[in-house]
């Protein structure tokens with residue numbers, strides 16, 4: 348079967364996206380070719396997903412749809428090593444933080460380019476991906492990109508000027524929430540809970556709160572007020588959070604990550 352999707356870089360995000368594309372039937376394993384320099388990773392990808400693997404980026408780049416899933420820091424080097432012949436995909440999808448559509452279009456002359464920012468909950472189909480299309484993209488290509496990223500969760504379209512901010516929030520956000528869950532569990536242990544119980548309580552509290560907010564569509568401030576009894580436990584905890592700058596720490600984290608995304612595109 349002919350390769351339909353080439354992927355350059357077979358790391359965390361490529362694995363997450365490919366696994367969901369296969370699980371949802373968007374592509375068959377024989378239709379995907381991943382280019383990855385590390386032999387053990389190539390073997391793991393092939394064993395786990397049955398996809399084609401290669402250490403030759405030029406082979407992956409010959410596919411009609413090419414997904415770039417390398418680190419932004421190696422983008423220039425990877426592009427410089429692509430031969431003009433292999434530089435022939437019809438549609439290039441980049442998940443790279445920071446790397447601008449203009450850089451992508453410069454690297455793939457005359458090809459349609461869509462810059463995206465997915466996130467790691469993609470692994471379980473609960474991601475959210477923001478797409479921003481370049482000038483050469485047609486409606487069918489936007490539809491195809493949307494279909495590909497819907498395999499890993501929600502898809503929204505934004506102007507490119509917003510993608511660094513998206514990266515700071517939803518791209519990097521899973522790490523902030525993971526730290527919050529870990530810290531909540533640590534708090535539980537500090538208050539006397541056995542570790543396994545604290546871990547479970549912390550995780551389910553975040554999962555349940557996010558699900559409740561999502562399903563009820565109530566504002567987070569309203570939910571906070573519902574939990575907070577006058578003179579009770581929650582307001583005692585919130586007082587500590589405010590003293591420690593919890594809100595501003597999260598705001599600053601998103602801004603710092605967005606700024607770093609901008610820097611990666613320079």
Ligand SMILES: NC(=O)C1=CN([C@@H]2O[C@H](COP(=O)(O)OP(=O)(O)OC[C@H]3O[C@@H](n4cnc5c(N)ncnc54)[C@H](OP(=O)(O)O)[C@@H]3O)[C@@H](O)[C@H]2O)C=CC1
Nearest residue numbers: 356357358359360385416417418419442443444465466467
């Ligand atoms: N992780 C995340 O949560 C998110 C990441 N992204 C973006 O996704 C991209 C990939 O990130 P992530 O999956 O986390 O990173 P990984 O490091 O897990 O994956 C990158 C892969 O690229 C491979 N690679 C390195 N050099 C080359 C090369 N010259 N040719 C081909 N492949 C190469 C690496 O191989 P090896 O390590 O074996 O050398 C690695 O397997 C980044 O640009 C990032 O900005 C976007 C959204 C979320």
Ligand SMILES: O=C(O)[C@@H]1CCC=N1
Nearest residue numbers: 444514517518519520
């Ligand atoms: O940390 C990073 O640079 C990547 C981009 C978004 C999430 N991880």
